[in-house]
Amino acid sequence: MKKSQIAAQCYTLREYLHTSGSCDRTFAKLREIGYEAIQISGTALDPKEIKKYADKNGLTICATHDNGDVLLNTPEVIIEKLALYNCKHTAYPCPAEYTVIDYASVIDFAQALEKSAQKFAEAGMTLSYHNHNIEFRKINGETILDTIMNNAPTLLAEIDTYWVQMGGCDPVEYTAKYTNRMQIFHLKDFGVVYPRTSIMVPVGSGNLNWNGIIPAAEAGTTEWFIVEQDQCQKDVFSSLKDSFDYLVKNFVK
Numbered sequence: 001m002k003k004s005q006i007a008a009q010c011y012t013l014r015e016y017l018h019t020s021g022s023c024d025r026t027f028a029k030l031r032e033i034g035y036e037a038i039q040i041s042g043t044a045l046d047p048k049e050i051k052k053y054a055d056k057n058g059l060t061i062c063a064t065h066d067n068g069d070v071l072l073n074t075p076e077v078i079i080e081k082l083a084l085y086n087c088k089h090t091a092y093p094c095p096a097e098y099t100v101i102d103y104a105s106v107i108d109f110a111q112a113l114e115k116s117a118q119k120f121a122e123a124g125m126t127l128s129y130h131n132h133n134i135e136f137r138k139i140n141g142e143t144i145l146d147t148i149m150n151n152a153p154t155l156l157a158e159i160d161t162y163w164v165q166m167g168g169c170d171p172v173e174y175t176a177k178y179t180n181r182m183q184i185f186h187l188k189d190f191g192v193v194y195p196r197t198s199i200m201v202p203v204g205s206g207n208l209n210w211n212g213i214i215p216a217a218e219a220g221t222t223e224w225f226i227v228e229q230d231q232c233q234k235d236v237f238s239s240l241k242d243s244f245d246y247l248v249k250n251f252v253k
Helices: 010-016 020-033 047-056 068-073 075-085 103-122 144-150 161-166 171-177 210-218 236-251
Strands: 006-009 037-040 060-065 089-092 126-130 156-158 184-187 189-193 197-201 224-227
Touching (some): 010 020, 010 236, 037 224, 060 075, 060 224, 068 075, 068 089, 068 103, 103 126, 161 184, 161 197
Parallel strands (some): 006 037, 006 224, 126 156, 184 224
16 A cells, blocks of 8 residues: 555545635645545535645545435436546445345346446446445345445445444455455444444554455555545544554555
8 A cells, every 4th residue: 555545535524525715724634644635525515626625735536425316317427527526436325225125126226336337437437336334234145235246247346344344244355355346445443332332433443454454455456545434533633644644654565
């Protein structure tokens, strides 16, 4: 892993991305921490404004998360935005319940994702699938995530380590399983607090096996190691700094 490959997921910073001024200051803070790349999510700001402040602060837009309905029904809208960002990666962020209610629904969903993924591939871009825990429910003896991926060959994976663990599976195993179908990767650690609650914590401060996870990702096609923490127990910038510092100290070569 190179330091320049470590990115921050802007969903972590969504409360600070409502205005142009706060976007500028937020991106400046990320650059001060050491991040050189970002994944755009959690903001309704005009894409031209986002690109302006990313460029001003020396941040590469490495990927986006975009609205699921738009991704499936009008992918050309996202393709145009990615071109503006000089970015080639986007991801389907979260499934609607009706898309994974039974096997037939999962197959329909996978086919729709594949059709969209082909559109992105034709444009020289990629569509990845971002998992939560729900996709590790099994239908017909197979996890929903595996059924989706097996029926959408053009679709790539954006494995999220926290949600793999939350789904009862092994993040090392799933990272290795999709290492050659993954170009953007979500790093999120899993903490446990009394009495029976799991929380998201900075990378390196939870119980995930990063010494297994990172090499598994590095062995494949991963281009971007994207730090995300949907919920922070302290200041979001401090949380992102903790993750960045841990990755730089332990894995940057």
